[in-house]
Amino acid sequence: MEIKAAVTAEKGKPFSVEQVQLEDPKEGEVLVKIVASGTCHTDMIARDQEYPVPLPAVLGHEGAGVVKKVGDGVRSVAEGDHVVLSFSYCGGCKSCLTGHPYACENFFELNFVGDSPNPPRRIRRNGEYLTTFFGQSSFGTYALAGERNVVKVDREVDLSLLGPLGCGIQTGAGAVLNTLKPQAGSSFACFGCGAVGLSALMAARAIGCTPIIAIDIHDNRLRLAEELGANHTVNGKDQDAVKVIRELTGKGVDHSVETTGVASVLKQAVESLTFMGKAAVIGAPPIGTTVELDINDVLVQEKTITGVVEGDSVPQIFIPQLITLYKQGKFPFDRLIR
Amino acid sequence: MEIKAAVTAEKGKPFSVEQVQLEDPKEGEVLVKIVASGTCHTDMIARDQEYPVPLPAVLGHEGAGVVKKVGDGVRSVAEGDHVVLSFSYCGGCKSCLTGHPYACENFFELNFVGDSPNPPRRIRRNGEYLTTFFGQSSFGTYALAGERNVVKVDREVDLSLLGPLGCGIQTGAGAVLNTLKPQAGSSFACFGCGAVGLSALMAARAIGCTPIIAIDIHDNRLRLAEELGANHTVNGKDQDAVKVIRELTGKGVDHSVETTGVASVLKQAVESLTFMGKAAVIGAPPIGTTVELDINDVLVQEKTITGVVEGDSVPQIFIPQLITLYKQGKFPFDRLIR
Amino acid sequence: MEIKAAVTAEKGKPFSVEQVQLEDPKEGEVLVKIVASGTCHTDMIARDQEYPVPLPAVLGHEGAGVVKKVGDGVRSVAEGDHVVLSFSYCGGCKSCLTGHPYACENFFELNFVGDSPNPPRRIRRNGEYLTTFFGQSSFGTYALAGERNVVKVDREVDLSLLGPLGCGIQTGAGAVLNTLKPQAGSSFACFGCGAVGLSALMAARAIGCTPIIAIDIHDNRLRLAEELGANHTVNGKDQDAVKVIRELTGKGVDHSVETTGVASVLKQAVESLTFMGKAAVIGAPPIGTTVELDINDVLVQEKTITGVVEGDSVPQIFIPQLITLYKQGKFPFDRLIR
Amino acid sequence: MEIKAAVTAEKGKPFSVEQVQLEDPKEGEVLVKIVASGTCHTDMIARDQEYPVPLPAVLGHEGAGVVKKVGDGVRSVAEGDHVVLSFSYCGGCKSCLTGHPYACENFFELNFVGDSPNPPRRIRRNGEYLTTFFGQSSFGTYALAGERNVVKVDREVDLSLLGPLGCGIQTGAGAVLNTLKPQAGSSFACFGCGAVGLSALMAARAIGCTPIIAIDIHDNRLRLAEELGANHTVNGKDQDAVKVIRELTGKGVDHSVETTGVASVLKQAVESLTFMGKAAVIGAPPIGTTVELDINDVLVQEKTITGVVEGDSVPQIFIPQLITLYKQGKFPFDRLIR
Ligand SMILES: [Zn+2]
Ligand SMILES: [Zn+2]
Ligand SMILES: [Zn+2]
Ligand SMILES: [Zn+2]
Ligand SMILES: [Zn+2]
Ligand SMILES: [Zn+2]
Ligand SMILES: [Zn+2]
Ligand SMILES: [Zn+2]
Known part of the structure; x- marks a missing residue:
């Protein structure tokens, strides 16, 4: 589908919003209409190439939005669900298998290089593939994420606040x-x-x-x-x-x-x-x-x-806990978001 | 009583064996006839004043011996028991109260400076008090230690091997x-x-x-x-x-x-x-x-x-465990002792 | 000294307040003027002989008061300190040495039978010794406790509220x-x-x-x-x-x-x-x-x-933490005390 | 494909070896040629309906064999690998996400009822579907398992010994x-x-x-x-x-x-x-x-x-560890297998 996304083409340069093509969700993938996306230091590090993210890329790793479509085999979310997007992990290394996906042995490749199958590069600009960031590239009108990146959240809470839960706040x-x-x-x-x-x-x-x-x-x-x-x-x-x-x-x-x-x-x-x-x-x-x-x-x-x-977090468990604490008035993270 | 001890009088100089006076065990103290004493890097550090142990001192902190006399209130050992001497701890700080005596907040003062009440300076040479090291000063024919420094050990094992269990080996x-x-x-x-x-x-x-x-x-x-x-x-x-x-x-x-x-x-x-x-x-x-x-x-x-x-050890618990493993052939520490 | 204490003489009977004689603090003991003492289920269990506490006894195990005198070797409290009295433990068993005094292997004997040296029976009525309960027998005008039973507390908090911290509340x-x-x-x-x-x-x-x-x-x-x-x-x-x-x-x-x-x-x-x-x-x-x-x-x-x-508590560490939480309004235990 | 399998048709009756049809591996599935299968108490419990496994079923949950074919998306094993088959888990519940698949909230349904998508019923006898047991049904010449059930093992060890590692021994x-x-x-x-x-x-x-x-x-x-x-x-x-x-x-x-x-x-x-x-x-x-x-x-x-x-085991991590200990002579589990 045609979407708008903020493309980072060169080291240290501001991104430019452009028309790009997003592929359809395959097996295990989720298409999300982005409602809001936080920006954190890690986006800047990537833009400035302090970490070697291959450019051009679509950055953004604190997305929040609404599920529009799910690929085969996706069971934890469905169309219409409110979701926060968090980091990618492989699910098969020793860290992942033992419940420590934040220490995934493939964390760097999956989140910074974007060349993994879950999801691989799925955004094109004039036929050229752009790097996917943190398995989501949330600086766009839509994002395609793996099921492991997606956390279903409480519909009663203002979705536009929730993006940073996926990275900075959970960290x-x-x-x-x-x-x-x-x-x-x-x-x-x-x-x-x-x-x-x-x-x-x-x-x-x-x-x-x-x-x-x-x-x-x-x-x-x-x-x-x-x-x-x-x-x-x-x-x-x-x-x-x-x-x-x-x-x-x-x-x-x-x-x-x-x-x-x-x-x-x-x-x-x-x-x-x-x-x-x-x-x-x-x-x-x-x-x-x-x-x-x-x-x-x-x-x-x-x-x-x-x-x-990432705060040693299993996002699917920890982000809902933070939202519960927020609703009780014990974790007023909205104070951090202008 | 009159004993012989190796006195370290000056930085970096070899010790000299001299006649010194050891006081009687007070409340909570134990008099031990030394059978053997290990030497470890820490004795050298003290002698060379890398750690500021007040000189003159009697060093030695890996003593093993036989209990000769106990002061009032001592319950864990009695005359004739085989014992290993280990480090001093205060028993009253947060670390000690929660079972972590090796992280005693008074570790340095008790073990390196020797000026605590448990036991304080108890060795004299010509009327002048010498520094007690690790609450024991085991480089002598006898040592006066606090009950907390003393670990009762299995009589079936050769006592002359056991001194290093009190420091280097347990570490x-x-x-x-x-x-x-x-x-x-x-x-x-x-x-x-x-x-x-x-x-x-x-x-x-x-x-x-x-x-x-x-x-x-x-x-x-x-x-x-x-x-x-x-x-x-x-x-x-x-x-x-x-x-x-x-x-x-x-x-x-x-x-x-x-x-x-x-x-x-x-x-x-x-x-x-x-x-x-x-x-x-x-x-x-x-x-x-x-x-x-x-x-x-x-x-x-x-x-x-x-x-x-000190290997995060509670000596009274851990040293007997090591001796058990030794007896089973699983921890042949005698191989380390020439 | 002459004090007044509530003596429990027979199974299931109410106690009677009588004149009794309390001995002086020996090595490691603390004399406390009782300001208040909580009553908990455990006192009733003892009175009703569901647990076999030897009678006659002076019960009471949630005392709070002011230190009047300390025996030799007591370092953690001094005259005039506000203290809460908690349970007894031996200090030398495996549980105690590893920081778990609430699982002391001698807990029953020390707290319910009262025949240990820390402190032993120290209250007499007409020459006959009465059983000490939880190393304190706080149902009296004064109590004699071991240093391990005594927790120094913040003077800014109303001392008359604090007794139950020593047992029910910490539990x-x-x-x-x-x-x-x-x-x-x-x-x-x-x-x-x-x-x-x-x-x-x-x-x-x-x-x-x-x-x-x-x-x-x-x-x-x-x-x-x-x-x-x-x-x-x-x-x-x-x-x-x-x-x-x-x-x-x-x-x-x-x-x-x-x-x-x-x-x-x-x-x-x-x-x-x-x-x-x-x-x-x-x-x-x-x-x-x-x-x-x-x-x-x-x-x-x-x-x-x-x-x-006892809430797996090291009283000297945990009771001050509870008082801190109370002062912050996070642990309003005064609501439990009428 | 046509395979032979031991079918359990009635409560408490012996199974009968019959010709049945096994489906091809779908996405995330693995086809294994069974070399050996252990039998444990749990098979008996199922046969005797102490646990309500729907009959007819093909039991067997301690299979070992060689991978013959893998479905799409399978990355941890490939054709020719030696594997042990272990229990099924959902991968998405709180227990699974935090690294505790043995406490999977869907353990019973997945392993005993066999009606989950991972894999679902995949064995037929005369057109009728048979219950899959522990996601494997290893009492057959071939088994179809989910990738999560399959553990790649060292080729140097006799594969015919390894089946019980998948359940009884790891337990x-x-x-x-x-x-x-x-x-x-x-x-x-x-x-x-x-x-x-x-x-x-x-x-x-x-x-x-x-x-x-x-x-x-x-x-x-x-x-x-x-x-x-x-x-x-x-x-x-x-x-x-x-x-x-x-x-x-x-x-x-x-x-x-x-x-x-x-x-x-x-x-x-x-x-x-x-x-x-x-x-x-x-x-x-x-x-x-x-x-x-x-x-x-x-x-x-x-x-x-x-x-x-299941011994609180993540099979992909724990079974190789046990094989390592076996090779060192520290875990001679072959002594248990006649
Ligand atoms: Zn991983
Ligand atoms: Zn971030
Ligand atoms: Zn200490
Ligand atoms: Zn040493
Ligand atoms: Zn104890
Ligand atoms: Zn109580
Ligand atoms: Zn599960
Ligand atoms: Zn089994």
Whole structure:
């Protein structure tokens, strides 16, 4: 079918909206009319070729919309369903088979290179195939996704808000709820107060972390962090976050998340931990970036550092949970969406 | 009482055996006649003041012996019991109260500075108090330890072998059995084949890890690793361990332990992991040493790095378990002791 | 010293307040002036000899008060501290050493028989020793407790409210926060809405469980459950709880707690679980009571049933956490105390 | 195609080998030439209609064979591969999506009723469709299975041995390696020494459990248990297993598995646990059978009872692990196959 899509043709250039051809859903595929699509840092990384996505491509990986047609064998959604689009995974590697699709061994190829069978390249412009991004390419009027990319959601919630649940918001919230799993009453530091960081912060708030300390270099973000539940805020431009965290907590925080992708901030996120504390590495810097960690600091205090992709979420399970928390007023992610 | 002890008086100098005075066991203390004491890297670190142990001191932290006298309130051991001496912990901090004494918030002060009440300085030389090391100072004919330092052991096993169970051997074996807990059939890489590394390797073997890959720069150690169960060995002087591990395993190993305290080796221990792999940081470099890690490597593959002190062992539980495995022929740690 | 205490002299009889003699705190003991003491089912069980507590005894195991004097070696509290008194544990068994004092192998002897050294019988009436209960015997003007029984608490909170944190409230809340650890957004059923059940319910609410279903046979308790966060209530006299829960949740609840000690209710708590659901057994029936469970129901749906004593709490860690949640308005346990 | 298969036409009657018609593999299906098929208790249960499998049916659920043809979209196996056939699961329910296919919410319908699309009924006899069992119906010369049922295995191992890995052997071994995960050196009791029980016992041996206590009512099975690693055996006809276990272990065993499906034996498997011990319920009795458990025994000692289906195995991951252990001599399951 003929659709309009935002085509990214060259490194760092703005995309141009063009007429392109989308193929019909094959076995296991779902055609979605896009209602809204979030934009996150990962789209920028792809556009700027910090991650080598083959261009030209149609980006967009936080789509929300309505199912228009399903291919053979699709059972989890049907025409008319409201859906959020999330990441692709292969379903057959060790990570996928054991319930960890976010650590899919084929994640990079499926989501960034777009050359897999689930779905492969399905968008053409003047006969030339364009790269599919995150198995969806949601910057278009319609998107063709695999069944594994598609999450059926509650029709009572405004669909135009839900796209970012498919990536940025589940990434932050999941790092807390799925990975770190803090005990109620344990302490938490959030490095970076963009959408991902604040999603982590709201999740920490929802399950009773205290104190919650938010770190950023923009005062307006810190004010929002406070409104969303931070007990303390630190402007990293003016203050030494590690020092402030130690003053506030005594020995450091039980859990931290690093969402900025800045190596020196990750260093702080580790240094600010207490004994047996855990840091979640969420923010992706340019490929090749390294962090320098003090070995004895990690060793002697038994700290743990762990990478977290997509919030360790199984989207079909986790996104409906987040929507439930939202409806209860415990996870006001709409505050993050202008 | 009058005893003989090896006194370390100056940085980097050999100790001298001298006549010193040991006090009587107070409430909660145990007097042990030392039968044998292991020596590990940590004694050297203390002697060389890489860790600031106040000198003069009596070092030694892998003692084994026979209980001669117990102070009031001691219930877990009695005169005549065979015991291994292990590390000190406070018993009252959050880590201790929740069953993680190896992450005691007062570990450094209790084990390296020796100025705590459990026991405090109890050895004198010409009236001057000497620093107690690891709550035991086992380089003497007798040692005075706290009840928490003392582990009652099976009398049927040769006591002169058991000292290193109190530190080096439990450190390596515990990192596997208590921390990483590999599934039978999962892959394992051991960086460094000294006593700690080979203890980890034997533990991995005992619970069915495969393949087991041993890395060192000494061929004789690698031969011993092979005899103890390594399926493959890599001499890091000649070969790129990360490359070899990838060739052997496809995507990398599920678990690795770093026992050398060399930053570049730790880097390899992390790089050689597969998706969702875990690296245990065991080897202690000089204070201030840093490691440089590739952030995307940790993030995208969801790797975990964790510090492990004393093998995450509760000595009173874990040392008897190791002795049981030894008696079954599954943990031949006597092979490590010349 | 001379104190007044409520002495229970005979099975099933009311206690009588009498003048008794309390000894001085020895090594490791703490003298507490009692400000308030909760009463829970366990006191009744002891009085009625369902559990064989040797009489005469001074009962009371949910004391709160102010430290008046400490014995030698006590470090965690000092004169003037506000404290809650909790259960006794030996500190030396496998459970205690690994951070699970609530599963102390000597729990029964220490808490119900009172004949242990920590502390032993320390109260006399006319020269005859009375049984100490839960290492405290808080139904008196003063109590003598072991350091392990004593939890220092925030002075800003009304001390007269805090006694029940030492047993009933930590039991319910801990079964949720320490044992079941439900994911935010998972479902929860609370069988029995007394203080223990409602504490579990408030904890489930605090960490985002939904829906929360409360079951009891008293409408007034169900109304309170609703005020404290239940989404649905079921009066077990009028309705089949298992059926209602299946109607509300589809396949059953993820987690349930049984707090009534009634075998048929425990059966329901297991039957109402979904696949891989977990039931916490909290309520203690008379010794010898059995429950009849359908084996295939447990097997095929991979259900788990687990006993939980004292909420799997390390009181020194958990009670301050509960007070923090209370101060944030997330755990209004004062609603349970008239 | 025309094949020969063992048709079960009536309750309790022996099957008859007949000529039947097998359809071609559709999308996602795999045609396997059967080399061998194990028989386990579950086939008998189906034949005897203790579980209501619609008859006529072709039973058999432990097939091993060679792939002859694959349908569209099948990627994990190809013609000529050696495969083991295991259970069916839906891939889309909460259990499946989170990596727990053995707790699939559609397990019963898929494996026992055979009326699902993956694959549906695909065998005919004189035009009439026969029920497919466990998505395979391996009692035939060929079987048609879904890709999720099929596990590619090492060609170096004798294929005719491998069928039981797909059910009975993974069930026993997995209950230990995937569910209970005993610490090396912890104690283990195996109730029932058939193929499932002895698989559990061998797994416990492979990872260093000790002591291992085997219970059965047949001396020849107990002798085999001893050869495979039991430290002690108990003939339940002559001795009280709970009493013997307490004598051998002091407080009871850390882990037990119940493989007989007899309620009174399950009761023993729970009673013989120590503090914080765990019992795995594996044996399936006739539908409706109940077990009577002492509530205080479970509560006070914090015991856990949990149902385990198919050894909590993801067959594609676990069966190759078992084959690796077999090749190392640590899991001699061929001893179970006459
Ligand atoms: Zn995958
Ligand atoms: Zn994104
Ligand atoms: Zn401590
Ligand atoms: Zn050492
Ligand atoms: Zn204990
Ligand atoms: Zn109570
Ligand atoms: Zn399923
Ligand atoms: Zn079977």
